[in-house]
Structure formats: C-alpha cells, structure tokens
Amino acid sequence: MPTYEGSDIQAAVNEGLQAMHLTREEVTVDVLEAGKKGFLGFGRRLAVVRLTPNEQPSQVKQSAPAPVEPTPTDNLTSTPQKRKSGAETEAELSAYLEAITAQIGTPVSIHVTHDHRSTTYHLKTDKEGLLIGKHGKTINALQYLAQTYFDHHMKGKQTIILEVGDYRQRRAAIVSHLADKAAREVVATGKPVFLEPMPGFERKIVHGHLATNHHVQTHSEGQGDRRSIVVELARTF
Template sequence: MEYTAQTIEEAIEVGLKELGVTKDQVEIKVIQDAKKGFLGIGKQDAIVELQVIKQASVQEEPVKTPSQEAPKEVVETPQVEEKRFESQEEFEQALIDLGHYLADITEKMGVETSIDVTPEKHTVYYDFDTKQEGLLIGKHGKTLNALQLLAQDYLDKRVRRRVRVILDVANYRERRAETLTHLAQKVGRDAIAQGKVQQLDPMPAYERKIIHFALADNTHVKTYSRGTEPHRYVVIEPVNGHYE
C-alpha cells in the first residue's frame, strides 16, 4: 500500500497507523521524496510503500483430493475501463508548459511581460505584469479573452481533469466585472422603461454570468443567453408590459 504526506517520516506514520502495525512489522520502500517546488508549481509530497511482513501460518488446511473438491463456478467479471487522471507531477508540468506557451505568444505580439502562475483547486490564474497593458488587453478585453481561449484549449488537450484558465493583467478582470455590473443595471432599467427586449454584445461565458448575477434579484426583468460560442450574448427581457 502507498501512503502520502509532506515528509517521508509522516507518510510512514500514516501507513503504520492505518495498517495497525509497528515499524518492525513492515517493509518500507520510498517511492518519492518530498519537493518544495517553485511558486506552488512542482510541489510534491513524499510517497512511501508499506508491505506487511507475512508470518508463517500455524494451522494448515487439509489437502483435498480431486473427488472432494466442489466444482468451480466460472464467473465472468465485466471489464470496466478505468479512467485515470494524470499524476500531479504531469498536471503541474502542463501548467508550466502553458506558461511558456503564453510567453511565446506575447513575445511574438511584441509585449514584454512576466507571468505569475497561481493554481487553485479548479482554476489556474496567469497574471501578466507588463507596461503594455492596453496592447495585451485589447478593446473591451478582446485580445486578452482570445488569449484565454487559446490557453484553455491548450490545457484541455494536455490534461483530463477540468480546470478553468483565467488570464489577467493589472486587475482588469475585477475592473471589467464592475463595468459589466453597472452596464447590466443600466440596460435592465432601459428594458423596463421602454418595455422592450434588450440584447448585449457577445461575451465570454464568465462575463455573461456577471450580467445574469447582477440582475438576478430584479423581479422586473429576466435574462438568458442566445447564440453559439464565441458569439453568444445576453438578452434582458422585461417581465411585464408590451415588448418587441
């Protein structure tokens, strides 16, 4: 059995406790030593393998003759294809490679930047530090959003687990969220006042969610999305009154 912890000693203690044995009753094999990593990337816990030393059995079972043996029933066990995620080391290497991929693209764009990677449970953030913010962001964030789509596609092809990729520069995502919230509230008021359906420009999924959330408590309008990616957009419709 394999056991994992921050150090080899802790991993051994975990294994001994789970097996209910002492250290002299097992064979210990170190599978992997712990690594600190860099900026959270490449960090590895220690892994050890513990095998309980078998002791000779005092009582032996009587040997049965062929005539005494019961007929064996052949049971076919259906084979289930096991879906396995890549190892943590492979996953972290994919995140590092994606960082290099983004660095190559920005270099070809003529943007001088450094990239800070912050992996979390289901999301990984790539934060760009550059003096050429406008060139990297683009009009209404179109350049940054396009880079994010490329990054998401790259990671989806490298790993099996579903991880969301977010690219940011100079807190643009936070500032954009505030702008979209104000926009949603304004267009919502227009929809009510005019009694007409309003539709916004196409947006990425996470920006559409900001619009939906901003108007979720407004009982006078309802919101929904139409179209196909990457041209999907939000519709704001007044609940009461005549509208086109």
C-alpha cells in the same frame, strides 16, 4: 544526405520518398525536428527528416523501425499527455504564453495563483493596453487558447484565467454596470435590451448579477463569439 520538410513528420517523409523515388521500406528515417504547430500562427516550425537509402533492402524487416517522435497534434490527444502533472502543465502553459506574447510584441513575466476551481496566470507587461486589446479581445483570445491547452493535457475541470493588472476586476464592474443599466431601460420601456456580444465568463457575470432582480430575466442568443445576452421583462404567471 539531403533533408526534407513537411507540416508534420509523415508529410516530411512523404516529401523525401517522392523526391528520391523510393518506398518507405527502402530508406532509414532520422527525425531532426519533430515540428511544432504553434498558437495563433506564432512559433510554428516544420518537421525535418533525413532519409538514407538502405544498402540491403532485404534486411530492412530485420532492423528495428526508426524512432518517430509524436507530432504536436498527437500530443494533444494521446493518453500520456492527459496524465501530465499540474506542475508540468502549468510550466509548459506559461512557456507557451511567454512565447506568444513575445511574438506579438508584448513580452510578459508570469505569476500563477490557484483557488479551488480556477488557476490565474497574472501577466505582467509594460504594454497592458496592447495585450488586453479592444474590449479585451486579445487577452480573451489568449485565455481561450490557454483553456484549450489545459483541457487537452489535464483531467478534471479547472477554469484558466489570464489577468493583466486588475483588468478582470475592472471589466466585471463595467459588465455589472451595463447589466444594471439594461435592466432599468427594460423596466422603463417594457422592451428587451440586447447587450454587446461577450465571452461566456462575462455573460455568466450578467446572469448572476441580474438573478436577484425580480423585474427582469435574461437569456443568451447567437453563436460563438457573437453570442450575447438579452435582458427582458420577467414573465408573470
């Protein structure tokens, strides 16, 4: 029998029903591939089903419905996925990261470490610069996806960090240096300084680093990935 494809199982079934000019009650559905949404457009696979016309439509109601596996979108929001163990989620997330980095030409091996509030995935690769990207854009995008995946599958608050070599440590030092430089400029000129847009965890470094500087204060402005920190003179009352 012919097979039919779609973005998910239901779309594949609808495609087959339209081609065969039959209703759902007149066919038996065999799921050959549940499909996969993928990350960043990589690893995406279509759902594939086979539709077999029932010889006796009147008996359809007496037979058990064909098993239909949940689509990846269902997996992200269903209760069973929320109850996965930490070890299961860690292994699956490592597999996703390995697949994505292989697709973009930066294959990695992964070692995971834990502390009280964060889990760090150490990505070892021969192409560190390519994996990090300009100003950390590539590794930060992957970290956002990893955090989103973890939040969908696990209960409780845990920060997911992707590390390549000692990049996070070096970047924290650079961000702290930028914060100090901005503070000196603000004190010297009396004018606010707008830092380059940064992800939330880097803005947190700046806020914390300048919290003890009583001459300046900080706040964030902007939306999304264009959100940045403004350093200005501390208000006196």
